[in-house]
Amino acid sequence: MDCEGMDCEGMDCEGMDCEGMDCEGEDSAVAVSVGVIGTGMIGTQHVHRLSCQVVGSRVGAVFDVATDRAAALASEVGAQAAASWPELVDDPAVDAVLIASPGDLHVEQVLACLAAGKPVLCEKPLATTADDALKVVQAEAAAGRRLVQVGFMRRYDAGFRDVKAAIEGGVIGEPLLAHAVHRNPGVPGTFVGEMSLTDSLVHEFDTFRWLFAQEIVATTVVPVRQSPLGAAHLRDPQIVLLELANGAVVDAESFVNCQYGYDVRCEVVGSLGTVALDNPRTTLVLGAGRRGEAVPPDWGVRFGRAYQDEIQAWIDALTTGRTVSEGASDAWDGYAAAAVAETAVASFTRGARTEVTLVEKPDLYAGAGGSANGQEDEL
Numbered sequence: 001m002d003c004e005g006m007d008c009e010g011m012d013c014e015g016m017d018c019e020g021m022d023c024e025g026e027d028s029a030v031a032v033s034v035g036v037i038g039t040g041m042i043g044t045q046h047v048h049r050l051s052c053q054v055v056g057s058r059v060g061a062v063f064d065v066a067t068d069r070a071a072a073l074a075s076e077v078g079a080q081a082a083a084s085w086p087e088l089v090d091d092p093a094v095d096a097v098l099i100a101s102p103g104d105l106h107v108e109q110v111l112a113c114l115a116a117g118k119p120v121l122c123e124k125p126l127a128t129t130a131d132d133a134l135k136v137v138q139a140e141a142a143a144g145r146r147l148v149q150v151g152f153m154r155r156y157d158a159g160f161r162d163v164k165a166a167i168e169g170g171v172i173g174e175p176l177l178a179h180a181v182h183r184n185p186g187v188p189g190t191f192v193g194e195m196s197l198t199d200s201l202v203h204e205f206d207t208f209r210w211l212f213a214q215e216i217v218a219t220t221v222v223p224v225r226q227s228p229l230g231a232a233h234l235r236d237p238q239i240v241l242l243e244l245a246n247g248a249v250v251d252a253e254s255f256v257n258c259q260y261g262y263d264v265r266c267e268v269v270g271s272l273g274t275v276a277l278d279n280p281r282t283t284l285v286l287g288a289g290r291r292g293e294a295v296p297p298d299w300g301v302r303f304g305r306a307y308q309d310e311i312q313a314w315i316d317a318l319t320t321g322r323t324v325s326e327g328a329s330d331a332w333d334g335y336a337a338a339a340v341a342e343t344a345v346a347s348f349t350r351g352a353r354t355e356v357t358l359v360e361k362p363d364l365y366a367g368a369g370g371s372a373n374g375q376e377d378e379l
């Protein structure tokens with residue numbers, strides 16, 4: 001890693017891909033100062049990205065209820081350890097906020113950022129209920145200004161972008177249906193209740209709205225025989241059928257205790273052909289009569305580059321006078337994904353196909369799939 005000249009003494013940059021970055025001489029006076037709420041698994045990674053990998057940003061403050069961990073991380077990257085998340089949001093030295101706290105806290109924290117007029121990148125999900133997510137949409141619509149970006153980073157993944165380009169380029173004709181899998185080797189004890197739908201498969205809800213440029217109008221959860229290896233309180237695996245507004249259908253598998261690795265794939269079937277997303281190819285090993293390659297161990301490895309590109313795009317937007325980066329998921333997308341997740345939970349509970357109800361889309365979000373709509377709000 002070539003970080004020569006960077007002010008990152010004492011940082012834990014192990015495993016970060018900074019090679020080739022021109023970090024030298026970065027002027028912290030012009031960098032966007034980001035406050036990070038939540039320094040757990042992904043919050044810690046994002047703090048390191050903002051400090052070391054992303055060009056044009058620095059971490060101004062962090063907050064976590066695990067105050068010792070937050071203080072240690074703050075001192076690693078030269079940031080303040082805020083006494084509370086409201087203090088961080090109101091800190092004049094913080095230009096923008098990245099929220100990486102648990103999902104059920106996001107809405108209150110996002111609304112505080114909106115009240116303070118600060119751009120915010122909120123990790124997914126925007127909210128754990130559609131009503132909560134709607135509060136963000138309504139607050140932005142009332143202010144007439146988009147400040148919220150939601151961390152559906154797949155929109156920045158090279159593989160998913162290729163799938164989108166193939167669809168938009170007409171390569172597969174009219175997209176008709178898709179098959180998707182989303183498997184994790186395991187989940188922490190904090191993964192409870194309906195989180196397979198509201199926290200994990202919510203990625204697919206955003207992904208297929210975006211790939212097909214269509215809203216999801218109905219969901220059906222198909223009960224599946226439970227794996228003996230998963231936590232007893234989780235229904236795992238599950239299959240969810242998604243119906244899109246134009247009649248296209250997606251079958252999406254969620255399996256959060258698959259044991260063998262992190263595995264996200266899909267195939268979109270069109271009238272002329274198909275486009276399939278595989279795990280990125282690493283090294284191919286031929287030996288002992290077999291041909292094989294590694295499966296990514298976790299989401300951090302599989303989507304590390306996508307997180308970096310997502311945050312870089314956000315910082316680039318902020319430094320060029322925009323508040324949401326082009327093509328990112330915005331508050332409407334976060335709301336729609338939360339509404340689909342809630343509908344899927346209802347479908348399982350009722351044992352029946354359940355329709356998604358969305359409010360009318362405010363003009364502020366004109367342009368399908370989170371595309372930029374010319375907001376030129378200044379920081």
Ligand SMILES: NC(=O)c1ccc[n+]([C@@H]2O[C@H](COP(=O)([O-])OP(=O)(O)OC[C@H]3O[C@@H](n4cnc5c(N)ncnc54)[C@H](O)[C@@H]3O)[C@@H](O)[C@H]2O)c1
Binds near residue numbers: 042
């Ligand atoms: N985009 C992705 O692919 C992706 C991947 C992982 C996690 N996430 C999302 O990021 C969020 C965090 O996930 P995680 O895996 O890092 O979880 P985590 O449990 O590792 O971290 C959450 C952190 O929030 C802290 N916290 C709890 N209450 C808080 C409060 N009131 N204020 C501030 N911090 C508080 C916890 O102490 C913990 O450190 C979740 O919404 C999750 O869905 C997104």
